[in-house]
Amino acid sequence: MIEVDNLSKTFKVYHHRKGFFGSFANLFSRKHRIVQAVDSISFTVERGEIVGYLGPNGAGKSTTIKMLTGILVPTSGSVTVNGYIPHRQRKENAKHIGVVFGQRSHLWFDLPVRESFELLQRIYRIPEVQYRYNVEMFDELLSIGDFFQTPVRQLSLGQRMRADIAAALLHDPDVLFLDEPTIGLDVVAKARIRQFIQKINAERQVTVVLTTHDLDDVEKLCKRVILIDNARLRFDGELATLRRLLSTERILSVDYAEAYPDVSIPSAHIVYQEGARVQYRFSPEEVSTADLIGAILQKFKIVDISVQEPDIEELIKTVYEDNLTLERKLTEPISPNTQAN
Amino acid sequence: MKSLSLAFQVYLAFIKKSFQRRMQYRVANLVGLTTNFFFLLVHIFVYTAFYAARTVPQPLSLNEIITYFVLCQVSFMLMPLWGTRSEVTSAIKDGSVALQLTKPVDFQAYWFADECGRACYYLLMRGFPTFLISILFFEVTIPQQPTVLVAFTVSMMLAIFMSNAITITIFSSGFWTLDTTGIPGMSYSIITLFSGMLVPIALWPEWLAHIARWLPFEGLIDIPFSIYLGKITGIEVWIAIGKQMGWNLFFIGLGRFLLTRGFSRLVIQGG
Numbered sequence: 001m002i003e004v005d006n007l008s009k010t011f012k013v014y015h016h017r018k019g020f021f022g023s024f025a026n027l028f029s030r031k032h033r034i035v036q037a038v039d040s041i042s043f044t045v046e047r048g049e050i051v052g053y054l055g056p057n058g059a060g061k062s063t064t065i066k067m068l069t070g071i072l073v074p075t076s077g078s079v080t081v082n083g084y085i086p087h088r089q090r091k092e093n094a095k096h097i098g099v100v101f102g103q104r105s106h107l108w109f110d111l112p113v114r115e116s117f118e119l120l121q122r123i124y125r126i127p128e129v130q131y132r133y134n135v136e137m138f139d140e141l142l143s144i145g146d147f148f149q150t151p152v153r154q155l156s157l158g159q160r161m162r163a164d165i166a167a168a169l170l171h172d173p174d175v176l177f178l179d180e181p182t183i184g185l186d187v188v189a190k191a192r193i194r195q196f197i198q199k200i201n202a203e204r205q206v207t208v209v210l211t212t213h214d215l216d217d218v219e220k221l222c223k224r225v226i227l228i229d230n231a232r233l234r235f236d237g238e239l240a241t242l243r244r245l246l247s248t249e250r251i252l253s254v255d256y257a258e259a260y261p262d263v264s265i266p267s268a269h270i271v272y273q274e275g276a277r278v279q280y281r282f283s284p285e286e287v288s289t290a291d292l293i294g295a296i297l298q299k300f301k302i303v304d305i306s307v308q309e310p311d312i313e314e315l316i317k318t319v320y321e322d323n324l325t326l327e328r329k330l331t332e333p334i335s336p337n338t339q340a341n
Numbered sequence: 342m343k344s345l346s347l348a349f350q351v352y353l354a355f356i357k358k359s360f361q362r363r364m365q366y367r368v369a370n371l372v373g374l375t376t377n378f379f380f381l382l383v384h385i386f387v388y389t390a391f392y393a394a395r396t397v398p399q400p401l402s403l404n405e406i407i408t409y410f411v412l413c414q415v416s417f418m419l420m421p422l423w424g425t426r427s428e429v430t431s432a433i434k435d436g437s438v439a440l441q442l443t444k445p446v447d448f449q450a451y452w453f454a455d456e457c458g459r460a461c462y463y464l465l466m467r468g469f470p471t472f473l474i475s476i477l478f479f480e481v482t483i484p485q486q487p488t489v490l491v492a493f494t495v496s497m498m499l500a501i502f503m504s505n506a507i508t509i510t511i512f513s514s515g516f517w518t519l520d521t522t523g524i525p526g527m528s529y530s531i532i533t534l535f536s537g538m539l540v541p542i543a544l545w546p547e548w549l550a551h552i553a554r555w556l557p558f559e560g561l562i563d564i565p566f567s568i569y570l571g572k573i574t575g576i577e578v579w580i581a582i583g584k585q586m587g588w589n590l591f592f593i594g595l596g597r598f599l600l601t602r603g604f605s606r607l608v609i610q611g612g
Binding site: 066069070073087090092094095097106108110111115119122123124125151 | 350355358361362366437439442444445447605
């Protein structure tokens with residue numbers, strides 16, 4: 001369904017001169033630096049899969065999505081979606097994909113939702129029967145009927161997102177690209193959108209590529225995840241495998257009574273240090289939380305201490321700070337201890 | 342043929358929705374109407390004083406001048422160069438152009454359709470009211486021959502089209518500069534001057550008028566208004582309209598070229 005082979009994208013970032021003459025001079029300016037946004041990424045996605053495409057901010061997620069949707073032209077490598085080359089056959093490709101950018105609305109800001117939908121019906125040439133059927137179905141699942149006549153600018157964020165997702169599916173696309181579809185939403189709204197995506201995927205065999213920073217999204221929706229960091233592919237596989245790798249890492253935050261010059265503890269890495277506050281990363285496989293706290297208490301006076309599972313951003317960062325760590329872990333046999341996790 | 346008519350329907354729908362969208366801001370429109378009149382009065386007072394002081398006969402009579410500026414106020418809002426700009430214009434600047442590109446529509450055609458809807462709205466809500474009220478207060482010339490009115494309408498439509506084509510061309514520079522104030526700002530000054538919007542070209546010194554005749558921008562204001570005032574007649578009308586058409590094709594082609602080139606090197610602002 002989606003084939004990405006050795007895909008790279010570099011941007012030239014130009015040095016900007018300010019002001020009236022400056023902007024004119026910018027036309028001829030050749031001062032720039034090269035930024036590698038996506039670096040030789042390859043993967044394939046089969047029909048009906050839901051894939052979480054994850055990575056920290058600036059990792060290259062959106063750039064990849066934009067190449068898959070035909071907005072950006074790759075610097076090298078190849079992409080096909082549905083057999084189309086998105087940037088060469090932009091309009092053809094666009095007929096078979098649906099796109100939602102959580103941060104921006106596709107709907108016409110000052111038109112009622114209904115009018116936006118009618119415009120989309122024309123744009124995608126959706127037959128009346130199919131259009132009515134879809135609108136009814138989306139109303140049932142997302143209650144878009146509640147605000148169908150309301151101008152988009154007056155919608156709440158949750159309503160707008162529901163409308164946006166429905167709009168992206170009106171023409172029965174084969175692939176749905178969701179770029180942070182739950183950003184800024186409350187728990188109820190998130191759950192509703194997740195359910196909807198699941199249902200659409202199950203009933204219509206829509207392939208879904210999802211980028212998100214929300215670990216819950218990933219857990220509820222994706223069997224498979226692709227992790228990228230710093231423009232490179234770091235992991236492609238089952239979420240379960242990833243979770244096994246990641247859940248071994250914990251973060252221990254300690255507020256010391258004073259700022260000690262050397263706070264290093266065996267079998268724990270310092271990931272953050274500012275004044276008397278220090279964060280350690282450790283693996284419960286190597287050292288138990290109790291032993292670690294014991295070791296700290298022996299050496300230093302503490303004010304407060306807490307253990308937390310790192311969030312997805314941190315996990316990705318910590319695990320892939322050192323690519324070797326991941327590779328080593330992937331080849332390690334799964335110990336019964338971690339399986340129970 | 343069927344697909345052509347379907348495509349036409351899409352863009353017709355864009356025009357309609359564009360019109361409907363503006364209708365939501367009718368109150369703001371009343372305020373704008375007042376502004377139109379303010380500027381009209383400023384122009385009229387300046388030229389009245391100017392004409393009272395001159396003894397030498399001018400190429401345009403005072404009534405013609407007043408008519409010229411009434412037409413200015415009626416029509417400049419229809420042109421994206423001067424009127425409030427649609428969000429399509431800022432699409433390149435803020436990156437929302439990306440969203441347009443995920444839809445199976447031609448961006449330039451979408452842009453034109455959107456602007457057509459906008460022009461229709463401003464013609465109805467600003468242009469006609471301004472004209473009707475002006476007739477009450479000033480001696481506005483109205484052409485007696487229907488052929489003049491027909492020629493004027495055609496020329497005016499070409500002017501609006503060309504202002505769109507020029508706007509697209511100018512804003513396409515944003516793909517290279519990622520800045521939509523410098524080049525557009527400079528272009529507006531040049532275009533405003535050479536369109537004849539501030540001073541009708543007939544009143545210009547010979548050498549400057551000569552330059553203006555070789556530039557495309559007189560087709561935005563001076564040509565349609567001169568046709569209306571009967572300053573361009575007979576075969577000259579055909580030549581003037583031909584000129585407008587030629588420049589239209591030129592800018593549509595140039596805009597299309599720049600857009601295509603621009604998209605291929607698109608950097609979406611804000612990631």
